[in-house]
Amino acid sequence: MANESVSPDHRIILDMVQPNASVLDLGCGTGELLYMLIREKSVRGQGIEIDEQAIYRCVEKGLNVIHGNLDSGLTDYMDQSFDYVILNQTLQQVRHLKTVLDDSLRVGKKVIVGFPNFAFLKARIQLSILGKAPVTESLPFTWYESPNLHFLSISDFLSYCGNSGITVERREFLNERGRVNILPNLLAQSGIFLISTSK
Amino acid sequence: MVSQKGIGIVATQYATFTPPGGFILESGEKLNSVTLAYETYGRLNQEKTNAILITHALTGDAHAAGYHKGSKKPGWWDEMIGPGRAFDTEKYFVICSNVLGGCKGSTGPCSTNPENDKPYALDFPIISVGDMVNCQALLIDNFGIEKLLTVAGGSMGGMQVLAWLINHPDRIRSAIPISTALKHSPQQIAFNEVGRQAIMADPHWKSGNYYGFPLPARGLSVARMVGHITYMSDTSMTRKFGRTRKQETQPLKFTPGYEVEGYLQYHGENFVKRFDANSYLYITKAIDDFDPAGQRPLGELFKGVNAKIMVIAFKSDWLYPAYQAQEIVRACKMRGLETTYCEVDSTYGHDAFLLEIEEQTCLVKHFLKKVFNGYSVLEQNGE
Numbered sequence: 091m092a093n094e095s096v097s098p099d100h101r102i103i104l105d106m107v108q109p110n111a112s113v114l115d116l117g118c119g120t121g122e123l124l125y126m127l128i129r130e131k132s133v134r135g136q137g138i139e140i141d142e143q144a145i146y147r148c149v150e151k152g153l154n155v156i157h158g159n160l161d162s163g164l165t166d167y168m169d170q171s172f173d174y175v176i177l178n179q180t181l182q183q184v185r186h187l188k189t190v191l192d193d194s195l196r197v198g199k200k201v202i203v204g205f206p207n208f209a210f211l212k213a214r215i216q217l218s219i220l221g222k223a224p225v226t227e228s229l230p231f232t233w234y235e236s237p238n239l240h241f242l243s244i245s246d247f248l249s250y251c252g253n254s255g256i257t258v259e260r261r262e263f264l265n266e267r268g269r270v271n272i273l274p275n276l277l278a279q280s281g282i283f284l285i286s287t288s289k
Numbered sequence: 290m291v292s293q294k295g296i297g298i299v300a301t302q303y304a305t306f307t308p309p310g311g312f313i314l315e316s317g318e319k320l321n322s323v324t325l326a327y328e329t330y331g332r333l334n335q336e337k338t339n340a341i342l343i344t345h346a347l348t349g350d351a352h353a354a355g356y357h358k359g360s361k362k363p364g365w366w367d368e369m370i371g372p373g374r375a376f377d378t379e380k381y382f383v384i385c386s387n388v389l390g391g392c393k394g395s396t397g398p399c400s401t402n403p404e405n406d407k408p409y410a411l412d413f414p415i416i417s418v419g420d421m422v423n424c425q426a427l428l429i430d431n432f433g434i435e436k437l438l439t440v441a442g443g444s445m446g447g448m449q450v451l452a453w454l455i456n457h458p459d460r461i462r463s464a465i466p467i468s469t470a471l472k473h474s475p476q477q478i479a480f481n482e483v484g485r486q487a488i489m490a491d492p493h494w495k496s497g498n499y500y501g502f503p504l505p506a507r508g509l510s511v512a513r514m515v516g517h518i519t520y521m522s523d524t525s526m527t528r529k530f531g532r533t534r535k536q537e538t539q540p541l542k543f544t545p546g547y548e549v550e551g552y553l554q555y556h557g558e559n560f561v562k563r564f565d566a567n568s569y570l571y572i573t574k575a576i577d578d579f580d581p582a583g584q585r586p587l588g589e590l591f592k593g594v595n596a597k598i599m600v601i602a603f604k605s606d607w608l609y610p611a612y613q614a615q616e617i618v619r620a621c622k623m624r625g626l627e628t629t630y631c632e633v634d635s636t637y638g639h640d641a642f643l644l645e646i647e648e649q650t651c652l653v654k655h656f657l658k659k660v661f662n663g664y665s666v667l668e669q670n671g672e
Contacts, residue, residue, distance in 0.1 A: 136627065145631045146651050152659040154597070156618060156630045166622035168588075 098269075099204055099282060100126060102262045103178060106202055106284050107131050111173035114138070114198065116190075117160050117180030121148035128153075136172075138163040160184050164193040171197055178204040178282075182238045195256065195287045204282040209243030209275050210265070227266050228279035244274050244281040251285060260284040295363065296330050296355035296371045296378055303327075303394055306427045315423075318414040321403065325428050326351045326387040326394025330370055331378030333432065339661065340434045341376055342425060343385040344442030344449035347516070347572055348564055350393035353385035354378075368646045375646075375653040380661070381438065388449070389424045390416040390572050392565035399500065399565045411497035416571060418445070418579045422452040426460065438661060441465035441653070443642035444609065445572070448579050451617070454594050455581045463597040463660040465653060468606055468642040470613035471590070471620070472580040477608065480519050481573040484512030488566045497567050509566040510557030517556055522605040522638030587616070588623035599629040599656045601649065603641035629656060 096104070100123050107113060109131045115124045118137030121144075127133045137148055137155035148155035156163070161184050164175070175198030177190070182205050184190045194201045206228035207213075213224035223233040231238065242250075244263065251258050263270040263278035270278040304325050306312065311319035328351045333340055343353050343366065354370035356363055364385075370376045376383050387395040390413070398413035429437060440453045440461055447469025454464050470477070491508025493499055521529075530548040582590045598621050602614035611632045621628040633648045635641040642649070 134627070142631065142634055145629075146648070149629060149631070149652050149655045152655060154627045154629050156622075156628055157632050158615070158618070158630065166619045168623065168625065171625050 096126060097122075098264050099178065099280065102264070102282050103127075103176065103202055103204070104130055106260060106282075107133060107174055109133075112136075112171075113174045113176060114164075114167070114172040115176045115178070116163055116194065117177065117183070118144075118148065118153070118155060120144045121151045121153045121155065123176070123178060124148070124153050124155075125151045133174075161186055161190060164190065164197050167197040169196050170199050173199050174202055175200075176202045178202065179206070179280075181205050182240045182242065185239060187240050195285070200259070200284055200286045202282065202284055203247070204280060205242065205247070206238075206280050207244045207263075207275065207278050208241040209245065210279050211276050212279075214276075226279060244278060247281065247283065251283075256285050256287060258283055258285050294372055295367060298358055299328055299330065299352070299355035299364070300357065301326050301328050301351050301394055304428055304431055306424070306431075308427070312424065312427075314414055315417045315419045316415050320396060320414065323389060323396045323424055323427075324394070324400070325389070325396075325424055326391075327428060328352055328354070328364075328385050330354050330383040330385075331381055333382040333434070337432070337434050338436070338438065339380060340382045340384060340429070340432065340437050341657075342429065342437050342440045342453075343370070343376070343383060344422075344425075344440060344446035344453075345385065345388070346442070346444035346446050347576065348513075348560070348569075349387075349446070350391070351385050351387040351395075352393075354383070365643065369649065369653070375650040376441070376657070377654070381657070384428070384432070386425045386428055388421040388445075388572065390421070390568060390575060392568040395424075397565065398497070398567035398571055408500040410500065410567060413567070413571065415574065417575050418448045418452045419456055419581075421575070422449050422456055425449070425453075426457055429460070435460065437461045439463040439465055439657060441467070442469075443467035444469055444639065445576050447609075448576055451581065452579070454591060454596060454598075458591075458594045458596065461596050463599070463656070465599045465601070465656070466614075466617060467601040467649075468603060468609045468614075468639060469617075470609050471582055471616055473577050474613070478577045480515055480608070481577055483515050485570050485573060487511035487515070488570060491566075494566060497570075499566070504561060505566045506558075506561045509561050509564065509569060510554075512566075512569060513560040513564075514553040514557045517553055519608040520639045522607065522636055524605060524636040525638050525640070528636070582620070587620045590620045591624045591626060594624065594626060597627045597629075597656075597660055599631075599652060601630075601642070601652060602632045603635040603637065603639075603645065604632060605636050606639045606641060608639040 112134040115137045118139050124135040145157045175194040212226045216224040262282045263274035265279045307322040311321045312323045313319045352364040353366045354364040372379045387393045390397045398409045402409045440450045447466035450464050450466040488508040491505035493503045494505035533548040602611040618630045635645050637644045
């Protein structure tokens, strides 16, 4: 659990979160990110996770975590009850993506979304030239094992935000070598966005 | 895994309280004095910040851990309580209290009514889960403990945990309700009613006035048999008994031919030796009537609560199904309480909270460590 092992996407999210904030991590897995947020940013953290074994790993780290379905996980929280709701690598796996995103923006003052970019160059080549469902570092699953229900690109997400009145406050793009600064929809394996409603 | 060395020899103790004006029940009635049976394990620290209250299920008692002198059977949650165990008696001071209305040393319908020096029987007032915990609060006062580190218990014990949260929110730092519900469903009430009717249909019951006479043993035994069925699951029964027949029986004569029949009869008959039929009536009524939210919106239930909460449920528990635990979690979410919930995979049914030790140990141990030490646990890099 040492600092040096922090993954690049977690490092970006750590930079996005203000100290002492309250954070809800939807699909927190074994709790690495929440753990880092508490240690480095002194946040008040709450996780929601569907996998029972991951729950034990979270509890061992001293985290608050609720065993449950991500699609209904946000329903009972009051409006704006967290400073941040984090959906890192989970949005593409929920059944009702739009509902979850809307609810995240209701429950969180800000929402951090990270997802694999389906339009990454390598994925495009596999699909268009080889004619195969893409398998990349950020989309590591074969078609018959993938938990992903939605396949979206960085462009898809940005235009969705634009059409839905969602403000994109920060955007960061990553590939296996680090941050991507040009042509992210082509060159980035994943995107991380800090969004809020501009109402 | 459960550490080898347990708590050793323990003894039940008794505390009697005579509050000025009597002990007022939630019904408005009062008892001039109330006695609680309890046991303690471990040592209370100087600051009195390491005390844990364990609450028991319907037919449990104060003997949660260790052995009574001369007995080969440990307390009902022995694998969870002791040095190095989930409720680590090297760190924490553990109190397990019997309930008001019970028959294991606490004031209940079989206690002597000071007004006529006879057992109360049905003159004993109706008691509630809230009364049980209000009585326990007197016990906690007695130890000079202002705030409990946690209250933990399964089934009816879990209801007491919830009642602690609601009646005494300032006196607990955390709560661990296990295999429990905010209120009984009609199905749960129905099973309890069958048990009560079995007792009351027994001619020996005599409207509760059986003390000094033959006990309503058949009725109470049938009530316990019904209970046992609801504590297990289809899978656990199949694994335990299958369709195996006991040897040397004549299956055509309605003797207990199948293993499962023998098991239920054995446990039913044994139960009569250790439990009072009237207590069974009073306590099952108390848990059927438990409904702290009532008509109020769920979001108001935990108003004023600031405790960290860990809710535990088990997959095959059909008596207290996971949806009921999730309702507790929903109430926590509505108030933004720091909440942990785990639905443990188990085939044991409702009995799982007594049997699934490894998972519960992992959950409880780390949860308590965090509550006791705060987030500094995280900085120490855990274990």
